[in-house]
Amino acid sequence: MTPEPFRNEPVRELRRAGERVRLAAALDALELPVRVPVWIGDERRDGDELVSTDPSAPQRVVALAARATPEEAEAAVSTARAAFPDWAATPAEDRAAALLRAAGWMRARRAELAALAVRECAKPWAEADADVCEAIDFLEFYARGALELAAGTPLLQVPGERNDLHYAPRGVCAVIAPWNFPLAIPMGMTAAALATGNTAVLKPAEQAPACGLRVVEALRAGGVPAGAIALLPGEGDAGAALARNHDVATIAFTGSGPVGLELLRTAAEVAPGARQLTRVVAEMGGKNCIIVDSDADLDEAIPAIVESAFGYAGQKCSAAARVLAHEAIHDALVERLAGAVAGLQVGPADDFATDVPPVVERAAQERVRRYAQLAADEGTVVTPAQPVPGEGWYCAPVVAIGLPPDSAVLRDEIFGPLLSVESVRSVEEACDRIDALPVALTGGLFSRNPRTVQRVIDRSPVGNLYVNRSTTGAMVGRQPFGGNRLSGTGTKAGGRDYLLHFVEPRVVTENTVRHGLVV
Numbered sequence: 001m002t003p004e005p006f007r008n009e010p011v012r013e014l015r016r017a018g019e020r021v022r023l024a025a026a027l028d029a030l031e032l033p034v035r036v037p038v039w040i041g042d043e044r045r046d047g048d049e050l051v052s053t054d055p056s057a058p059q060r061v062v063a064l065a066a067r068a069t070p071e072e073a074e075a076a077v078s079t080a081r082a083a084f085p086d087w088a089a090t091p092a093e094d095r096a097a098a099l100l101r102a103a104g105w106m107r108a109r110r111a112e113l114a115a116l117a118v119r120e121c122a123k124p125w126a127e128a129d130a131d132v133c134e135a136i137d138f139l140e141f142y143a144r145g146a147l148e149l150a151a152g153t154p155l156l157q158v159p160g161e162r163n164d165l166h167y168a169p170r171g172v173c174a175v176i177a178p179w180n181f182p183l184a185i186p187m188g189m190t191a192a193a194l195a196t197g198n199t200a201v202l203k204p205a206e207q208a209p210a211c212g213l214r215v216v217e218a219l220r221a222g223g224v225p226a227g228a229i230a231l232l233p234g235e236g237d238a239g240a241a242l243a244r245n246h247d248v249a250t251i252a253f254t255g256s257g258p259v260g261l262e263l264l265r266t267a268a269e270v271a272p273g274a275r276q277l278t279r280v281v282a283e284m285g286g287k288n289c290i291i292v293d294s295d296a297d298l299d300e301a302i303p304a305i306v307e308s309a310f311g312y313a314g315q316k317c318s319a320a321a322r323v324l325a326h327e328a329i330h331d332a333l334v335e336r337l338a339g340a341v342a343g344l345q346v347g348p349a350d351d352f353a354t355d356v357p358p359v360v361e362r363a364a365q366e367r368v369r370r371y372a373q374l375a376a377d378e379g380t381v382v383t384p385a386q387p388v389p390g391e392g393w394y395c396a397p398v399v400a401i402g403l404p405p406d407s408a409v410l411r412d413e414i415f416g417p418l419l420s421v422e423s424v425r426s427v428e429e430a431c432d433r434i435d436a437l438p439v440a441l442t443g444g445l446f447s448r449n450p451r452t453v454q455r456v457i458d459r460s461p462v463g464n465l466y467v468n469r470s471t472t473g474a475m476v477g478r479q480p481f482g483g484n485r486l487s488g489t490g491t492k493a494g495g496r497d498y499l500l501h502f503v504e505p506r507v508v509t510e511n512t513v514r515h516g517l518v519v
C-alpha cells in the first residue's frame with residue numbers, strides 16, 4: 001500500500017453561510033449527555049461518577065463518565081499487554097490502513113465531532129473544526145510515517161557482512177491527555193503509539209471524556225483490535241495509577257509542567273525485577289513571549305498578538321503570555337492593543353461571533369481572575385473592565401503593563417486571556433529575559449530587519465519560533481510542535497522524528513561468508 005502524499009485536512013470556511021448552517025444543525029442534533037464507559041477489550045462499564053459540563057452553560061451536562069479505579073487501570077494495562085504481540089506482529093501496512101480508516105470515520109463525522117468539542121471544552125467553531133482536522137491529520141501523517149519507519153534505516157555495508165537496523169514497538173503505551181485539544185492531542189499520541197505497533201491505554205482529561213470516547217471509537221471502527229486500545233476515563237489518580245504500572249513501556253503525556261515532572265520522576269524509578277525502562281514523552285506548558293522590535297509593522301503585529309493571546313481564551317499551550325516591546329513603539333503598541341482587545345466579543349463558544357469563549361472550568365476562572373487582580377495590584381491594566389455573561393466560566397480579556405520583573409504574572413503559566421506587555425531597550429534585552437525563563441515552548445518576533453530575525457533565531461531557546469505571524473496554529477507536517485527546557489522532552493508532535501519515541505532500534509549484523517553448507 002502506498003498512500004497518496006500527506007496533505008492537511010482543509011478547514012471549513014466559516015464565512016460561508018452553508019458551513020455555519022451545517023455546524024449549527026450538528027450542534028442541535030447532538031444527543032447529550034454522552035455516556036462514557038471504562039472500555040477495556042470488549043468490556044464496557046458505564047458509570048456517572050465523572051460529570052463533564054459545558055463551560056459556556058455549566059448546567060448543561062455533556063458527558064456522564066465512569067471513573068476508572070486502580071484495578072481497572074491495572075486490567076487495562078494487562079489487556080493491552082496481552083494484545084501487544086499480535087498487534088506488533090501485524091504488518092505495518094495493515095496497521096496504517098486501520099489508522100487511515102479511522103481518519104475516514106472522523107472525516108465522515110466532522111461536524112458532529114466539532115460540535116462535541118464546542119460543548120465539552122467551549123472551543124469556538126473555528127478552533128473546534130481545526131481540532132477535528134488535526135486529529136485526522138495525525139492519523140494520516142503517522143500512518144505514512146510508520147510505513148517509512150518500517151523500511152528501516154540504511155547502514156554502511158561491507159563485503160561478508162549484512163547490517164540491518166529496524167525499529168520495534170516498545171509495548172504498552174499509557175496516553176495521558178489534556179482537555180484543550182480534546183480530539184487532536186489524544187488522537188495524536190495514541191495514533192503514534194498504535195501506528196508503530198504498540199498497544200495503548202488512553203486516559204483522557206476529566207474535562208473531556210466524551211471527546212476521548214470518540215477517539216477510541218474512531219480507532220476501533222477503523223479496525224484497531226479491541227485489546228489494543230482501551231479507554232480509561234478518570235481524574236489525575238487514574239493517570240498516576242497507569243504511570244506506576246511497570247508493564248507500561250512508554251508514557252505519552254501532554255499537560256501541565258508539574259504533572260509532567262511527576263511522571264518523569266515516577267518513570268525514573270526502576271522497580272526490582274523490571275525488564276524495561278519506562279520512556280516518557282512529555283509535552284508541557286510554557287510562558288510564551290513575543291518580541292516586537294522598533295521597526296515592526298504594527299498593523300501586522302496587533303492582530304497577530306491578539307489572536308495568539310486571546311484565541312480560545314488563551315488556553316492553547318502555544319498562546320502568547322508576554323509581549324516584549326521595544327521602548328520606541330511600546331506606548332503606541334499598548335494603546336492599539338488595548339483598543340483591539342476592548343473590541344473582542346466575550347461569549348458562548350457556540351456563537352459564531354464569539355472571540356473569547358469561557359475558560360474550561362470554575363477553578364480556571366478563579367485562577368485567571370486571581371492573576372488579573374495581581375496584575376492590577378502590581379501594575380496597570382490598560383483594558384476596560386468588560387462585562388461578561390453571568391453564567392459560564394467567563395473571564396474578561398486583560399492587557400497589563402508596568403509589572404515588576406519578579407511578578408508571578410510574568411513567570412507563571414496562567415492559561416487564560418491575560419497578556420502582559422513590557423518595555424525593553426533592545427531586542428537583545430528581550431532575548432535575555434526570554435533566556436532567563438526555565439520554559440521554552442513557543443515564541444514570536446515582529447521585525448522587518450533580516451539581521452534581527454537571524455539574531456533572534458540564533459538566541460531563541462523555544463521549540464517553535466514564529467516570525468511576523470501569530471504564535472498559534474501549528475499544522476501537522478508543516479510545523480512539528482513541542483517545547484524545550486522544562487516545556488517538554490524535546491519531541492516534535494506532527495513531525496518526522498516523533499514516531500522514534502515510540503520504538504526501539506534493533507541492529508542485526510550477519511556474517512554472510514559461508515563456510516560450507518549445512519545439509
Ligand SMILES: NC(=O)c1ccc[n+]([C@@H]2O[C@H](COP(=O)([O-])OP(=O)(O)OC[C@H]3O[C@@H](n4cnc5c(N)ncnc54)[C@H](O)[C@@H]3O)[C@@H](O)[C@H]2O)c1
Nearest residue numbers: 177178179204205235236239240255256259283284285317
Ligand atoms: N506542549 C504541548 O504540546 C501542550 C499541548 C497542550 C497542552 N499543554 C499544557 O497542558 C496544560 C493544560 O492541560 P491540563 O489542564 O489538562 O493539564 P493537566 O496536567 O492538569 O492534566 C493533563 C492530564 O494529566 C492527568 N493528570 C493529572 N494529574 C496527574 C497525575 N498526578 N498523574 C498522572 N496524570 C495526571 C489529567 O487527568 C489529564 O488527563 C497546560 O499547562 C498546557 O500548556 C501542553
